[in-house]
Amino acid sequence: MVSALTNLPDGKCPTLALVHPTPEEKLAQFRANGVEWRGALSLETYLRREEVLANQEQTKEGGITYWALVDTAAEKRVVLCACESYRKKALVARNGKVEETISHGIGSVFCPPAMRGKGYAQRMMQEVGKALRTWQTGDQESLFSVLYSDIGKxxxxxxxxxxxxxxxxxxxxxxxKKLPTDSLPTARPLYEKDLAELCRIDEALIRKSLGSRSAKSKTAVALIPDINTIQWHHAREDFVGNVLHGKAPEIKGAIVGSEEGKRVWCYWTRMWYNNDPNASESNTLHILRLVIEEQGGSSWEGHGAQNPSNGSSNTSKHTAAVAALLLVAQEEARKWKMAELQAWNPNSAMVFAAQMLDPEAEVVNRDKESIASLKWNLPHEHPVADSIDWIGCEKYGWC
Incomplete structure (x- = not known):
């Protein structure tokens, strides 16, 4: 169908419009992008996974919205470019108060190869940016949206x-390297049943932490790592685990300590990209979220302009606890055919703990893939990354 198209308009054409695709158009788009994005799955299995992910608590009943750019003047409507947006609960600390807002995460931006080079992705994103300011926000305007760029900055x-x-x-x-485990605290595995209460505590800690920052001149924002968000990642993991290994992983994270207010925990998810179930190359266990209760829950303060590895290992008393968590994660990575485990925007405790396991581990600043990007919808004079702290910019926010 695409190859037969002629005289396609360019991205500035006034008859182009942003619409919600029909079920048939959405399926065709998934078939097109699945060729590039299906990872370890067959195309048909990839389509089933996307259907499952669209019906999680995080995404059902309007939690996910599909967008498409079409030419309204065309004799036959064709999707020129498409994407998805995910409704996300978020917090903003500014002007002496903390306010809750609806944010949106944008994912699956895809322009079919035959449509590229005409400015369709640019036009669609301009339209999506405008639409998301008021999409599903009731009587208020959304303050920001996010995306994770795989095409650089x-x-x-x-x-x-x-x-x-x-x-x-x-x-x-x-x-x-084998660590002397008797020098580390005991880390216990976390299962699905444990997560909802920990997510509730984490959210309360984030609200409190932002409250203490709200009087500062710099605005701070945070996507809330609630249970629906974490379970969406695990639904993805469970689906692929069942396809490749005939079972879903049970251990979803680990925790050190039992006294509330002094615990350290993390959640993770496994992502398979290698379609050989017995091979580990390219597969990664991602730490979704690290929580240190004594630090107000914030495992990473700010947007990471400072390299957290520039300090002394004595600056973090939580290093041993995080190292104990990583040992459990490392064992899970081996068990599930992962090549490595990875933590985004690590704080000093995470950096020093990782270097205990692997002295050659270094903080890598990405400039091409998974670039955390934020659009602030209010007028501003300075670059957003200079005037806003994105708190907890970890893997859980990815979509």
């Missing part, structure tokens, strides 16, 4: 989604 920045620092530290699933 330039394209989306020109459209308003400015890049924030996007760093990570990685540890191989198998390392030669």
């Amino acid at each position: 330039g394209f989306y920045s020109r459209l308003g989604w400015e890049p924030f620092n996007s760093a990570h530290i990685a540890v191989p699933a198998r390392t030669a």
